[in-house]
Amino acid sequence: MSNLALVSVVVGLVxxxxxxxxxxxxxxxxxxxxxxxxxxxxxxxxxxxxxxxGLAMILAASSSDHDAAWAILLGGWAWVAAxxxxxGNPPFYRDLGQRxxxxxxxxxxxxxxxxxxxxxxxxxxxxxx
Numbered sequence: 001m002s003n004l005a006l007v008s009v010v011v012g013l014v015x016x017x018x019x020x021x022x023x024x025x026x027x028x029x030x031x032x033x034x035x036x037x038x039x040x041x042x043x044x045x046x047x048x049x050x051x052x053x054g055l056a057m058i059l060a061a062s063s064s065d066h067d068a069a070w071a072i073l074l075g076g077w078a079w080v081a082a083x084x085x086x087x088g089n090p091p092f093y094r095d096l097g098q099r100x101x102x103x104x105x106x107x108x109x110x111x112x113x114x115x116x117x118x119x120x121x122x123x124x125x126x127x128x129x
Contacts, residue, residue, distance in 0.1 A: 004069055007060040008125025011053060011075070012118045019114025026107040037097045040090040047086025054079025068128055075121070 021029040036042050057076030061069040086093050100106060 002064065002066075002129055003060040004064040004066060004072060005125045005129035007056050008072055008121055008129055010125075011057060011072075012120075012122030012125055014053065015118030015121060016115050019111045019118060022107045022111025023115060024111070026104045026111070029111070030101045030104075030107060033097060033101060037094045043090035043093055044087050047083040047088075047090075049083075050079050050086060051083030054081075054083060064129070066129055068124065071124065072121075 021032075036046065054076045057072050057079060061073035061076060100110065
């Protein structure tokens, strides 16, 4: 298994684990997310985690000569950008998160779309790379 495939599988599983509960149990998930965004320190830790995963995606995609590695490279840059926003401006993310958590329909939609995207990234790691 190549580094790109391994990173794709791990990222796909992280996305599914983070988003699927929103589709299945939005009230329990919203309590956990509200706890997570309660303090600036927790948001910054999440930003560091996202930035680290994004960096791993960028490094794995840059060292690969596979044609579809651009998808992981682009996703890695998006994760690094999201991590920088979380670390640099936690109140912005807290406000955004609280707005998104007000409607269970919106949370279910985000969870479903996120789980489908995570499945796609997982498929890239298992079936393509």
